[in-house]
Amino acid sequence: MSAYDELMAFQHTTEALAQVAGRLGWDQETMMPRGAAPQRSEEMAAMESVLHARRTDPKVGDWLAAIDDAVLDDVGQAQMRHIRKSYARTMKVPAELAAEIAKVTSRAQGQWAEARSDEDVAAFLPVLEEVVGLKRQEGQALADGGDVYDAMIDDYEPEMTAAELGAMFDAMRPRLVALRAAVLAAEAPAALSGSFPAQKQMQLTRELARSFGYDMSHGRVDKAVHPFSSGSGKDVRITTRTSEHDPFNCFYSTIHEVGHGCYEQNIDEAYLLTPLGQGVSMGVHESQSRIYENQLGRSRAFTGWLFEQMQESFGAFGVADKEAFYGTVNRVHDGYIRTEADEVQYNLHIMLRFDLERALMQGDLAVGDLEAAWNDRFEADFGYAVDKPSNGVLQDVHWSVGLFGYFPTYSLGNVYAGCLHEALRAAVPDLDGQLAAGDTSAATGWLRETLQQHGGLRKPRETILHASGIEPSPEPLLAYLEAKFGDLYGL
Structure with a gap:
C-alpha cells in the first residue's frame, strides 16, 4: 500500500x-x-x-x-x-x-x-x-x-473571519430593519389558533420529511428539546419538537432538519467515512436547511399543498383557504425564539448572538453579565423586553455544548440559500407547479446534483459558486425577502 x-x-x-x-x-x-x-x-x-x-x-x-x-x-x-x-x-x-x-x-x-x-x-x-x-x-x-474568535469560526466555516461577517451583517441590517418596519406597519395575516394533537403532528411531520426526499430507511425522526440533525452517510437522524398550539414549530423544524439530513444522505457513497463524506461547512449546510424550509417549504405553492394535508390531518382548523394559509405561515410577528422567527427577522436574532459571543470570546463580556447584555440588546433590536430566560439567553443549546463561532453560519447559510434559490428558479421554470402538487423532487434533485453529492470536495465558497454560478452575496437573499414580503403585505 x-x-x-x-x-x-x-x-x-x-x-x-x-x-x-x-x-x-x-x-x-x-x-x-x-x-x-x-x-x-x-x-x-x-x-x-x-x-x-x-x-x-x-x-x-x-x-x-x-x-x-x-x-x-x-x-x-x-x-x-x-x-x-x-x-x-x-x-x-x-x-x-x-x-x-x-x-x-x-x-x-x-x-x-x-x-x-x-x-x-x-x-x-x-x-x-x-x-x-x-x-x-x-x-x-x-x-x-x-484572533481567537476567527479561529473558532474557522471550525465551522473555513476561511471566514469575524470582520468579513461583521461587514456583511452591517450591510444587511439596514434593509432588514426597513423591511421589518414596513411590514409591521401593515395589516398582518391572521395567526393560527386551535389545538393540534402531538401524535397527529408527528404523523404529518414524517410525511413532510419523506416528501422532501429524506430516506427513512437510513434515518429516523425523534423529539428533542432543541431540534438537530446527526450523522452522515447511511445513518442520518433528525429531531423535531411539538407544541399543541403551534404545529408550524414541528413542521418547519422538521423540514429544516431534513435539509441538513438530505445533504448528508445524498453525498457520493464513494466518500463514505472519509473527510469528504460530510457537509463542507456549517454555512453550506445551513443553506440546505434554509432553502428547504423557506424558499421551498414556505412558498405560496408548497403551502397550498400543506394546507390540504393539514385539513386531512386535523379537519377544519380556522383558516379559510390556501392564500390565507400562505399568509399565516409567513406572518411576520413579535417573538423571542430564533427557531420560530419569520424570515424577515431571523437574521437579526443571529446578529445579536454573533456580537455577544464574539465579546465573550474576546473577554469584553463576562459570563455573569451575559443575561443583562442579552436582554438589553434584544429590547434595543426588537422593541420589547424579554419576558423569561427560556425566551432569552437560555433558549439555544449551542453555548452549553461549546459551539462558539457556529451562530453566524446560520445567516451565512441564508445568504448562500438566496444565491442557490435564484439559480434553482432559472434551472426549474415550473418549480411552483411542482411544489403545488407536493412534489419537491426537481428542486431537491437539482440541489443533490449541483451541491449535495459533492460533500467536502470543494471549499465552501467554491461549493456555492459551482452550484449557483455566482459569487456568494447577500443581494439575492435581500431581493427575495423584499419581493416576497412586499407582495404579501402590499408594500
Missing part, C-alpha cells in the same frame, strides 16, 4: 469512531435517562481522548510527509486538504484540554436543559463559565497569536 492508501485506511477508522461519538450525543438528547448524564460525560471524554490520539498519531505526520499531493487527482487532493488541516489543528490542542471540553460540555448540556425548564439562569452560569474558559483556551491554542 502507498502512504496515501495507508493514511486513508487509518482515516476510515477514525471517521467511523467519530460517528460513534456523534451517536452518543444523539442518544443524550433523545433517549438517554436523565440520571445517566454523569456517566455519559465520562464516556464522551473517553471517546474524545481516543479520537484525539488517532488524529495526532505520529504515523499521520509520517504519512503526510511522504505524500506528494501534486500527483493525486482532485478527490485525493481534497482529501489531503481536509486531513492536513485537521492534523495541524488537532496538534495545537492538548489532549487533556480536548477531553475536558468533551466532558464539561456533555455535563453542561444537561444542566442547560434543566435550567431552561426551571427558568433559572443562575443554575446554568457556573458551568457556562467553565465552558467559556475552556473554549477560550482552545481558541488561543488554535489562533496561535491571531
Whole structure:
C-alpha cells in the first residue's frame, strides 16, 4: 500500500469512531435517562481522548510527509486538504484540554436543559463559565497569536473571519430593519389558533420529511428539546419538537432538519467515512436547511399543498383557504425564539448572538453579565423586553455544548440559500407547479446534483459558486425577502 492508501485506511477508522461519538450525543438528547448524564460525560471524554490520539498519531505526520499531493487527482487532493488541516489543528490542542471540553460540555448540556425548564439562569452560569474558559483556551491554542474568535469560526466555516461577517451583517441590517418596519406597519395575516394533537403532528411531520426526499430507511425522526440533525452517510437522524398550539414549530423544524439530513444522505457513497463524506461547512449546510424550509417549504405553492394535508390531518382548523394559509405561515410577528422567527427577522436574532459571543470570546463580556447584555440588546433590536430566560439567553443549546463561532453560519447559510434559490428558479421554470402538487423532487434533485453529492470536495465558497454560478452575496437573499414580503403585505 502507498502512504496515501495507508493514511486513508487509518482515516476510515477514525471517521467511523467519530460517528460513534456523534451517536452518543444523539442518544443524550433523545433517549438517554436523565440520571445517566454523569456517566455519559465520562464516556464522551473517553471517546474524545481516543479520537484525539488517532488524529495526532505520529504515523499521520509520517504519512503526510511522504505524500506528494501534486500527483493525486482532485478527490485525493481534497482529501489531503481536509486531513492536513485537521492534523495541524488537532496538534495545537492538548489532549487533556480536548477531553475536558468533551466532558464539561456533555455535563453542561444537561444542566442547560434543566435550567431552561426551571427558568433559572443562575443554575446554568457556573458551568457556562467553565465552558467559556475552556473554549477560550482552545481558541488561543488554535489562533496561535491571531484572533481567537476567527479561529473558532474557522471550525465551522473555513476561511471566514469575524470582520468579513461583521461587514456583511452591517450591510444587511439596514434593509432588514426597513423591511421589518414596513411590514409591521401593515395589516398582518391572521395567526393560527386551535389545538393540534402531538401524535397527529408527528404523523404529518414524517410525511413532510419523506416528501422532501429524506430516506427513512437510513434515518429516523425523534423529539428533542432543541431540534438537530446527526450523522452522515447511511445513518442520518433528525429531531423535531411539538407544541399543541403551534404545529408550524414541528413542521418547519422538521423540514429544516431534513435539509441538513438530505445533504448528508445524498453525498457520493464513494466518500463514505472519509473527510469528504460530510457537509463542507456549517454555512453550506445551513443553506440546505434554509432553502428547504423557506424558499421551498414556505412558498405560496408548497403551502397550498400543506394546507390540504393539514385539513386531512386535523379537519377544519380556522383558516379559510390556501392564500390565507400562505399568509399565516409567513406572518411576520413579535417573538423571542430564533427557531420560530419569520424570515424577515431571523437574521437579526443571529446578529445579536454573533456580537455577544464574539465579546465573550474576546473577554469584553463576562459570563455573569451575559443575561443583562442579552436582554438589553434584544429590547434595543426588537422593541420589547424579554419576558423569561427560556425566551432569552437560555433558549439555544449551542453555548452549553461549546459551539462558539457556529451562530453566524446560520445567516451565512441564508445568504448562500438566496444565491442557490435564484439559480434553482432559472434551472426549474415550473418549480411552483411542482411544489403545488407536493412534489419537491426537481428542486431537491437539482440541489443533490449541483451541491449535495459533492460533500467536502470543494471549499465552501467554491461549493456555492459551482452550484449557483455566482459569487456568494447577500443581494439575492435581500431581493427575495423584499419581493416576497412586499407582495404579501402590499408594500
